[in-house]
Amino acid sequence: MGPVSKDAGTELEIYQLLSKTFILLDDSDNRFFADYGLSTRQYWALQHLDEVNGRSMVDLSRLLITDKSNVTGIVDRLQHLKLVKRVPSVQDRRVTLITLTAEGSRLREKIDTQHSLRIRELMSVLDISKQKMLLEYLRSVSQSIEKELHQVDTGQSE
Incomplete structure (x- = not known):
């Protein structure tokens, strides 16, 4: 942590x-995804899964x-909805892998289409x-926070 900035009010407001x-x-x-149960x-779990790997x-x-x-609770609920399945790893019997079902893949595709339209609408207030510009600024802030958290997690300090 550095010294208090002259622009502390602006930083706090940001x-x-x-x-x-x-x-x-x-x-x-939460409201949007609730419409899909x-x-x-x-x-986001569905976003990180596929039917094969x-x-x-x-x-x-x-x-x-x-x-x-x-994650166990998230996967349990998705499995109950028949959107994912648990399969034993071929390489390591101690590991269970999570894959999308065909139904999970179809639902994800349907949601993705509507979600993209929704995001476009939300972002339409900016040309x-x-x-x-906003993307560039937010990347800088995000990378700084990730770096700080990584240093804390690994016991490093500047």
């Missing part, structure tokens, strides 16, 4: 606006940025040049 935007997007996503995390629960937990016990 942080608060990013936090508020996240909460609004999360609530909006899914939670946001269940949808399975993913382990550990891999899925990393991709969803959550712990294994939460393409502003979208590209």
Whole structure:
């Protein structure tokens, strides 16, 4: 952590606006995916799976940025809905892989089409040049946060 910036008010306002935007997007996503009988995390789990190559629960937990016990619940619910299946790994019998079912693949495709339209509508308040600028700025902030979290996780400090 560096010294307090002269622009601390601006920095705080940016942080608060990013936090508020996240909460609004999360609530909006929850409502959108609920129309398909899914939670946001269940949808993102489907995004990381396919019908052929399975993913382990550990891999899925990393991709969803959550712990294994939460992923177990997500996969249980998706399996109950017949959207995914558990298959034993050929390479390691201790590992269970999660794959999409044909039904899961169809639902994901259907949702993706509508989700893309929804995102386009949400982003339409910005022209393409502003979208590209925003993307660049958000990448910088995201990469900085990821770097900081990685340093904390690995016990490194600057």
